Amino acid sequence: MNILVVDDEIMMVESIKIGLISKGYGVVGVNNAQEAMDFLAREDHGIDLVITDYLMPITNGMDLLLAVRKDNPTLPVLIMTAYADASLVIEALKNGCAGFVEKPFSREQLVAEINRIEQRLLQGQHDR
Amino acid sequence: MNAAGEGIRSLMDLFGSILGTGNRRPPPERQAHTALRGPLAADSLAADRRPGALPPATDRTPPPPEPPIAAWAATLSSSLVILRRLAGATEREFLQIGSDMQAIYLRAATLSQTAQDLVEVASGDRVHSLIAQLRQILAEMETYLEQTQVQNGSYCTAFATVEKLLQQIADPLEGFKKMSKNLYILEVLIKIESANIGELGGEFINLALDINTLTQQIKDKSNTIQDHRSLLAAIIAKNSQVAGAALTTQEGLIRSTLDNTVTSIAELEGANQRFFELGSTVATTADDNSNNISKIVQSMQFHDIFRQQVEHVIEALEGLQPALAGNSIGDQDPADNRIEALINRVGDACELQEAQLQYATTALYMAVTAIISNLTEISGQQKLLARDIYNNSGLNNGTGRSFIDDVSFHMASITELLTSCAATNSDLAGIMAEVTDTVETITGFVADIEGIGHDINLIALNARIKAASTGADGASLCVLAEEIGHLSHGDAQRTDIITATLREIHTTTSTLFAETTSGEANLSARLIDMKTGLNTTLVAFAQMGSDLQSLLAQVQNQVNTLTGEIERITGAINVHQHCRDMADEVVAGLQQIFAQARALSPASAAFKEDLRLMANRYTMESERKIHEGIAQKHGLLASTPRAPVATSPKTADSEFGDNVDLF
Numbered sequence: 012m013n014i015l016v017v018d019d020e021i022m023m024v025e026s027i028k029i030g031l032i033s034k035g036y037g038v039v040g041v042n043n044a045q046e047a048m049d050f051l052a053r054e055d056h057g058i059d060l061v062i063t064d065y066l067m068p069i070t071n072g073m074d075l076l077l078a079v080r081k082d083n084p085t086l087p088v089l090i091m092t093a094y095a096d097a098s099l100v101i102e103a104l105k106n107g108c109a110g111f112v113e114k115p116f117s118r119e120q121l122v123a124e125i126n127r128i129e130q131r132l133l134q135g136q137h138d139r
Numbered sequence: 140m141n142a143a144g145e146g147i148r149s150l151m152d153l154f155g156s157i158l159g160t161g162n163r164r165p166p167p168e169r170q171a172h173t174a175l176r177g178p179l180a181a182d183s184l185a186a187d188r189r190p191g192a193l194p195p196a197t198d199r200t201p202p203p204p205e206p207p208i209a210a211w212a213a214t215l216s217s218s219l220v221i222l223r224r225l226a227g228a229t230e231r232e233f234l235q236i237g238s239d240m241q242a243i244y245l246r247a248a249t250l251s252q253t254a255q256d257l258v259e260v261a262s263g264d265r266v267h268s269l270i271a272q273l274r275q276i277l278a279e280m281e282t283y284l285e286q287t288q289v290q291n292g293s294y295c296t297a298f299a300t301v302e303k304l305l306q307q308i309a310d311p312l313e314g315f316k317k318m319s320k321n322l323y324i325l326e327v328l329i330k331i332e333s334a335n336i337g338e339l340g341g342e343f344i345n346l347a348l349d350i351n352t353l354t355q356q357i358k359d360k361s362n363t364i365q366d367h368r369s370l371l372a373a374i375i376a377k378n379s380q381v382a383g384a385a386l387t388t389q390e391g392l393i394r395s396t397l398d399n400t401v402t403s404i405a406e407l408e409g410a411n412q413r414f415f416e417l418g419s420t421v422a423t424t425a426d427d428n429s430n431n432i433s434k435i436v437q438s439m440q441f442h443d444i445f446r447q448q449v450e451h452v453i454e455a456l457e458g459l460q461p462a463l464a465g466n467s468i469g470d471q472d473p474a475d476n477r478i479e480a481l482i483n484r485v486g487d488a489c490e491l492q493e494a495q496l497q498y499a500t501t502a503l504y505m506a507v508t509a510i511i512s513n514l515t516e517i518s519g520q521q522k523l524l525a526r527d528i529y530n531n532s533g534l535n536n537g538t539g540r541s542f543i544d545d546v547s548f549h550m551a552s553i554t555e556l557l558t559s560c561a562a563t564n565s566d567l568a569g570i571m572a573e574v575t576d577t578v579e580t581i582t583g584f585v586a587d588i589e590g591i592g593h594d595i596n597l598i599a600l601n602a603r604i605k606a607a608s609t610g611a612d613g614a615s616l617c618v619l620a621e622e623i624g625h626l627s628h629g630d631a632q633r634t635d636i637i638t639a640t641l642r643e644i645h646t647t648t649s650t651l652f653a654e655t656t657s658g659e660a661n662l663s664a665r666l667i668d669m670k671t672g673l674n675t676t677l678v679a680f681a682q683m684g685s686d687l688q689s690l691l692a693q694v695q696n697q698v699n700t701l702t703g704e705i706e707r708i709t710g711a712i713n714v715h716q717h718c719r720d721m722a723d724e725v726v727a728g729l730q731q732i733f734a735q736a737r738a739l740s741p742a743s744a745a746f747k748e749d750l751r752l753m754a755n756r757y758t759m760e761s762e763r764k765i766h767e768g769i770a771q772k773h774g775l776l777a778s779t780p781r782a783p784v785a786t787s788p789k790t791a792d793s794e795f796g797d798n799v800d801l802f
């Protein structure tokens with residue numbers, strides 16, 4: 012599974028990359044929503060899941076989620092946030108967010124969340 | 140927005156009004172309730188401050204003393220300066236840690252791979268195959284050595300037999316000497332007697348000359364045989380002794396060398412097994428490293444969380460500044476109420492933000508401490524792994540050789556022994572060939588003597604005939620002729636004895652020689668094959684040893700680099716200490732402010748109730764703890780367990796997973 016990690020914190024992207032690569036995932040890291048959207052605009056992006064921080068300058072995770080939904084309706088987006096307040100959760104879910112992880116999260120928690128999304132994708136494919 | 144959404148909004152408003160938290164770049168909804176500007180906050184703080192409303196009778200108490208607003212404003216101002224620095228204080232160092240972590244991760248992964256390669260070299264199929272080859276070669280060598288020992292023993296036995304047989308021909312050879320002496324006497328007598336009978340004796344003079352010639356030949360031949368016999372006996376005596384000693388020495392060496400080699404191969408197999416088991420240790424260490432790195436990754440998230448928390452504190456405290464400047468409380472309110480409201484607001488905000496800052500700083504401190512601890516653990520585990528690998532390499536047994544060197548050394552000893560045994564065998568075969576040749580030569584001489592004896596017999600017969608023709612005058616010559624005939628008969632008997640003995644010697648030597656020369660050729664060929672096979676195996680072992688040494692050196696080098704790097708990194712990390720020092724200064728200021736504020740006006744019931752509600756309902760675990768902590772400090776009961784989700788029970792495969800809390 013190939014994952015696009017989006018966070019304005021370079022260190023955060025790198026540390027998530029370390030954690031996920033060690034679990035066998037392919038990981039691409041970018042530092043803002045625009046870079047993410049540019050990457051996803053490529054036809055051969057090969058990304059199966061986007062993990063984005065919520066709080067980023069200029070374009071936040073919610074806006075990225077909306078942009079992804081527009082151009083890649085089936086591509087799941089997982090949002091990371093240090094402040095999972097209810098309104099944010101509800102808004103994100105309404106916009107088709109596949110899941111949330113609250114910081115700080117462990118590699119296992121993140122991987123469990125990724126697995127859950129993966130299962131849902133497989134189930135969706137099976138149902139179709 | 141539906142009813143649930145409204146409810147959540149209300150709760151968020153309530154929370155925001157008290158906590159004054161907001162995101163670093165908060166969304167519009169959150170911005171509305173940061174810095175104590177939410178509608179509920181206004182309601183709770185100014186319940187009795189609506190324009191025109193009279194304060195309740197119970198509130199008609201003496202006005203509180205004047206708060207030290209200027210001092211609070213100054214403290215807040217200096218605290219904000221520190222907090223703004225604090226919000227960015229972790230950036231550089233965490234970036235450095237993140238960058239270092241990449242290097243550590245790669246180094247640890249490389250080290251795990253090197254360790255795995257090393258284990259594979261020392262325990263893989265290649266070693267199994269080489270051990271099997273060694274065992275086969277060793278078995279062949281053992282058989283070979285047994286055969287050469289048996290063969291060399293046969294040589295020694297044959298030499299002893301030949302030595303004994305050679306002694307048996309000593310008497311007959313002595314008989315030839317006596318016969319020569321007797322023939323010489325008879326020759327002289329014939330000459331005398333033939334002189335006595337005058338003309339008739341002329342024939343006998345020629346006869347005597349013939350006897351003389353043959354006697355000389357017998358003498359020469361028997362002397363030659365004697366010389367050969369003596370030489371042969373000396374050679375056999377000398378070599379039997381040498382061969383016997385060599386056999387005894389080699390016997391001991393063979394035993395000890397074979398035992399040593401068997402031991403070293405067993406050690407090789409033991410090492411092979413140990414390295415195989417070490418494979419799981421390497422895998423476990425790699426897993427542990429991965430887990431430690433995962434924990435570090437988790438801890439590093441506190442940088443972002445800490446910064447956001449500090450920014451929230453900044454925002455909340457900044458919200459107080461206009462109030463302290465005297466322009467935010469409703470101008471319509473009576474002065475007393477305004478002052479009390481200000482004191483309460485300042486007290487509430489400072490108490491909450493002090494708790495928030497303490498919590499954030501402690502969380503950061505613990506996270507950084509955990510990073511250092513996890514890094515140290517990685518370093519320790521890699522050192523342990525390197526030590527295990529080194530111990531299993533067999534390089535610490537004091538000999539300075541690895542188990543592979545030991546095997547090579549012992550196999551080389553066996554090869555030397557094989558060469559030595561083969562040389563002894565070859566020497567003994569050479570001696571045996573010499574014995575056989577000499578015996579054949581002696582046999583030739585014996586045949587010559589036998590021929591001479593036959594000639595003498597003819598001469599004797601001729602002498603008798605001639606003597607008979609001389610009548611009575613030749614009677615004495617007739618006697619001499621008969622005597623010569625007797626001597627010739629004795630000669631025949633002696634040659635028969637010697638011939639039989641020599642045949643026996645020949646049979647012994649030639650049979651053994653035939654056996655051993657064909658066997659020796661076979662053994663030589665086998666020796667060459669064994670040496671070739673062993674060389675190939677030892678070259679493969681040497682290559683493996685070289686690979687092992689190289690990988691060991693790499694492991695040591697990589698461990699040293701990694702642990703050195705970790706020591707350098709952990710030694711340089713002080714962001715947690717630095718941040719705590721800065722935060723402590725702010726915390727002290729805030730504590731002073733809210734202590735003064737509470738002394739002037741205790742925390743309101745509404746504030747306490749808000750805390751309890753937030754502790755029970757706020758979505759974020761960290762802030763819930765903060766509110767719960769403050770609520771307890773104000774004598775409120777610990778929060779009741781949070782209500783389960785109103786909808787379906789949450790399961791691991793619920794639609795939104797465990798991380799989404801829908802209240």
